[in-house]
Amino acid sequence: MNTDYEWQRWNSTFAGEQYYYGDEAGPVARRTVRYAKPLLPSGARALDAGCGEGQDLAYLAEQGYRATGFEFTPEGARKARQLLEERRLRAEVVECDLRTLNRTERYDVVIAINVLQFLGKDAPDCLGALMEIVRPGGVIGLSLFACESGEDIEGTIYRTSLETLLQTFQDWHPFEAAELWQWGAGGQAQPFVTLVARKPLVVRFTP
Ligand SMILES: C[S@@+](CC[C@H](N)C(=O)[O-])C[C@H]1O[C@@H](n2cnc3c(N)ncnc32)[C@H](O)[C@@H]1O
Secondary structure, eight states: OOOOHHHHHHHHHTOSSSOTTOSSOOHHHHHHHHHHGGGSOTTOEEEEETOTTSHHHHHHHHTTOEEEEEESOHHHHHHHHHHHHHTTOOOEEEEOOGGGOOTTOOEEEEEEESOGGGSGGGHHHHHHHHHHHEEEEEEEEEEEEBOSSSEEEETTEEEEOHHHHHHHTTTSEEEEEEEEEEEOTTSSEEEEEEEEEEOOSSOOOOO
16 A cells, blocks of 8 residues: 555545546646647647546547556546546556656657646656656646745645746747636635646757
């Protein structure tokens, strides 16, 4: 049994039969696909990092991507597979921890929707790995908890400011970047940053 606090929390959150976040794709996943679609060949590879119960993963599969979902809780992975089966969609669901991402893999589209904020001190390194696995010309879509400036780590919770996130992606082409307040699942308002950006086709060389 995994004793990681976030693992336990999300595994029990997903244990019921209802879809905790519903079964429809969220707005950041939809917009990421909207930006990426005209730029990428059909059958491009897409990764939903921390796919939870799979509503965005199912959407990626429905949109014709060769889609993979990474999820570290068995209950999340079970629900994601169930949703794909209900919709007769094909996608791979891999039970794994994002802290052990294989940095040599390449994907055309990567989304990580409200996941990185639960990786505490490991979040910046994990974000670096996600940026690395996007193929040149590929697209990333992110949503995570925001703070006013810099970065903030409080136990397992990580927050970043929009300015810091944009600094991290300074060589990328941003389609959209926003800081906004949304209603969290617990009913309270929570600030988030979202970013959808394209990796440059040619990596700049600085001698
Ligand atoms: C708020 S839920 C979001 C799930 C999904 N992306 C969505 O938008 O509904 C956070 C997700 O991050 C996953 N997660 C947290 N830490 C993780 C890690 N280290 N490796 C893989 N998944 C992780 C949780 O299991 C959970 O599915």
